[in-house]
Amino acid sequence: xxxxxxxxxxxxxxxxxxxxxxxxxxxxxxxxxxxxxxxxxxxxxxxxxxxxxxxxxxxxxxxxxxxxxxxxxxxxxxxxxxxxxxxxxxxxxxxxxxxxxxxxxxxxxxxxxxxxxxxxxxxxxxxxxxxxxxxxxxxxxxxxxxxxxxxxxxxxxxxxxxxxxxxxxxxxxxxxxxxxxxxxxxxxxxxxxxxxxxxxxxxxxxxxxxxxxxxxxxxxxxxxxxxxxxxxxxxxxxxxxxxxxxxxxxxxxxxxxxxxxxxxxxxxxxxxxxxxxxxxxxxxxxxxxxxxxxxxxxxxxxxxxxxxxxxxxxxxxxxxxxxxxxxxxxxxxxxxxxxxxxxxxxxxxxxxxxxxxxxxxxxxxxxxxxxxxxxxxxxxxxxxxxxxxxxxxxxxxxxxxxxxxxxxxxxxxxxxxxxx
Amino acid sequence: xxxxxxxxxxxxxxxxxxxxxxxxxxxxxxxxxxxxxxxxxxxxxxxxxxxxxxxxxxxxxxxxxxxxxxxxxxxxxxxxxxxxxxxxxxxxxxxxxxxxxxxxxxxxxxxxxxxxxxxxxxxxxxxxxxxxxxxxxxxxxxxxxxxxxxxxxxxxxxxxxxxxxxxxxxxxxxxxxxxxx
Ligand code: SF4
Ligand code: SF4
Numbered sequence: 001x002x003x004x005x006x007x008x009x010x011x012x013x014x015x016x017x018x019x020x021x022x023x024x025x026x027x028x029x030x031x032x033x034x035x036x037x038x039x040x041x042x043x044x045x046x047x048x049x050x051x052x053x054x055x056x057x058x059x060x061x062x063x064x065x066x067x068x069x070x071x072x073x074x075x076x077x078x079x080x081x082x083x084x085x086x087x088x089x090x091x092x093x094x095x096x097x098x099x100x101x102x103x104x105x106x107x108x109x110x111x112x113x114x115x116x117x118x119x120x121x122x123x124x125x126x127x128x129x130x131x132x133x134x135x136x137x138x139x140x141x142x143x144x145x146x147x148x149x150x151x152x153x154x155x156x157x158x159x160x161x162x163x164x165x166x167x168x169x170x171x172x173x174x175x176x177x178x179x180x181x182x183x184x185x186x187x188x189x190x191x192x193x194x195x196x197x198x199x200x201x202x203x204x205x206x207x208x209x210x211x212x213x214x215x216x217x218x219x220x221x222x223x224x225x226x227x228x229x230x231x232x233x234x235x236x237x238x239x240x241x242x243x244x245x246x247x248x249x250x251x252x253x254x255x256x257x258x259x260x261x262x263x264x265x266x267x268x269x270x271x272x273x274x275x276x277x278x279x280x281x282x283x284x285x286x287x288x289x290x291x292x293x294x295x296x297x298x299x300x301x302x303x304x305x306x307x308x309x310x311x312x313x314x315x316x317x318x319x320x321x322x323x324x325x326x327x328x329x330x331x332x333x334x335x336x337x338x339x340x341x342x343x344x345x346x347x348x349x350x351x352x353x354x355x356x357x358x359x360x361x362x363x364x365x366x367x368x369x370x371x372x373x374x375x376x377x378x379x380x381x382x383x384x385x386x387x388x389x390x391x392x393x394x395x396x397x398x399x400x401x402x403x404x405x406x407x408x409x410x411x412x413x414x415x416x417x418x419x420x
Numbered sequence: 421x422x423x424x425x426x427x428x429x430x431x432x433x434x435x436x437x438x439x440x441x442x443x444x445x446x447x448x449x450x451x452x453x454x455x456x457x458x459x460x461x462x463x464x465x466x467x468x469x470x471x472x473x474x475x476x477x478x479x480x481x482x483x484x485x486x487x488x489x490x491x492x493x494x495x496x497x498x499x500x501x502x503x504x505x506x507x508x509x510x511x512x513x514x515x516x517x518x519x520x521x522x523x524x525x526x527x528x529x530x531x532x533x534x535x536x537x538x539x540x541x542x543x544x545x546x547x548x549x550x551x552x553x554x555x556x557x558x559x560x561x562x563x564x565x566x567x568x569x570x571x572x573x574x575x576x577x578x579x580x581x582x583x584x585x586x587x588x589x590x591x592x593x594x595x596x597x598x599x600x601x
Contacts, residue, residue: 085513088546152452162471173485173560179546187551188598191485211451219444223432253425271426285428325599328554335554342552343510 048415063393070415078379082345091177094417097132100359102181108355108366120311122263127301130294135164136360137287144409160208163201185314226280230395230407240391244362249286250278256358283410320346385418484594487560494582502557504533508549516542541574
């Protein structure tokens with residue numbers, strides 16, 4: 001059926017399709033399936049994507065997802081620049097958690113270089129990643145409420161995200177396009193007074209999360225809309241390579257932060273929430289619990305960073321990091337080094353590497369191939385949204401058209417990341 | 421590794437009272453009313469808690485790390501500190517910087533840019549130019565209000581980009597903190 005639909009994508013907005021239903025009642029009443037194009041820019045979906053839906057009355061008989069509307073050639077863009085110049089482009093994958101894409105890309109390049117980063121840099125990266133994870137989940141849960149016509153909880157979610165973005169701005173210099181992580185380090189250390197502001201904001205975020213919880217989680221309208229809709233079983237999740245909160249909501253406790261710990265996640269104390277049935281209600285609850293866990297991680301990171309005292313945040317490997325500026329101003333050798341590093345960029349040893357990190361949406365992987373030159377030969381990004389969106393038709397088939405909206409929201413497809 | 425797998429508690433079983441929508445209605449009203457009165461109190465006492473900024477009258481004070489549009493540092497005599505070495509041109513991922521160097525007689529630095537253009541419609545405020553500059557001559561300012569009516573107005577020339585060093589003090593102090601890594 002999907003094949004059939006795909007061959008006729010250029011149909012008019014609504015079109016009658018000859019009845020294929022075999023039950024007598026249907027043929028008696030001369031009902032016909034209706035085909036509906038939803039998107040690419042539909043007010044009820046956040047994300048630029050088109051659904052080609054075949055409807056029997058109000059229930060979905062078949063659905064075909066068409067992606068690619070936000071394709072910007074991210075991979076090619078990175079391949080035509082030197083390694084360090086690709087980092088700002090990774091900001092533009094997932095606007096909610098740009099920092100995690102930064103981290104994922106740099107970790108993979110470091111894998112190729114076989115480079116160790118200083119401890120303080122690792123803690124800073126974890127702190128930044130977990131902040132953006134909270135921001136991402138807040139958007140996901142807030143937008144779900146918004147599209148179920150609950151404006152107030154959405155505003156609480158966005159207010160909390162604003163507090164997160166304030167912290168990101170103080171840390172990286174930009175709310176969304178962070179460009180914070182560098183190959184072999186981070187751009188700069190924590191700004192002065194960050195700890196106090198961060199704790200303050202975390203307390204306010206917790207308050208807002210409590211308010212959010214109290215108005216929706218046991219609200220009959222919300223529960224009725226989410227419970228039992230968009231179910232994707234554990235087997236299907238695995239078959240479709242679904243990762244992240246969607247997979248955990250189906251009851252599979254897979255989280256790369258635990259199963260293949262990178263950075264300093266091994267030393268952190270946090271739990272992995274999982275769901276039971278894998279419906280939308282489980283997905284919502286898993287996201288809320290992950291936010292609580294991430295807030296815990298942020299606090300632990302802060303404590304560690306304060307205990308550690310000042311220290312280097314960059315690797316000293318001259319292949320990747322630019323020399324410290326005041327030595328560039330005074331020393332001829334460092335000046336030459338600076339010119340070499342900027343004009344050539346790091347020369348990454350020939351080889352290939354795949355690095356996967358647990359981003360807010362799931363496994364964000366980068367597969368990089370180097371031929372030893374200044375530019376990557378291949379930058380392949382494995383976007384979690386793309387894989388998570390594949391089984392959408394399976395999730396909503398047989399359900400009501402209106403159930404597509406919360407399901408799609410909780411899948412949290414981000415156009416920039418999915419289409420690259 | 422501390423931490424474990426926890427199963428989220430599904431709180432979907434609603435009692436008959438909850439199924440009647442009434443408790444949620446009351447609770448929702450209570451929460452929103454609390455927010456309303458707290459915001460109102462903040463508004464009256466001047467310690468505002470809401471996020472709305474009355475834009476042209478009010479402006480946000482960005483943190484020190486903030487990256488606005490890149491500008492050129494002007495020395496006291498109004499000349500740029502830039503020596504037209506072209507490193508920022510190299511580092512810029514979008515290739516939006518255009519430099520034409522010229523000779524500067526009677527000066528130890530000997531070089532100066534004759535032309536220094538930044539196409540702000542392509543600049544993505546990434547800050548790599550600032551990071552690469554060996555002379556502390558290009559820095560990210562706090563300026564973001566650069567909208568224009570056509571593309572040609574987004575091409576900023578050297579005259580438009582030069583900002584006296586004293587006005588960039590905050591950014592320079594922030595940057596110098598990192599120089600001794
Ligand atoms: S901020 Fe980035 S894009 Fe803009 S001029 Fe500097 S290097 Fe180029
Ligand atoms: S890197 Fe600095 S000194 Fe060199 S051309 Fe750019 S602004 Fe001028």
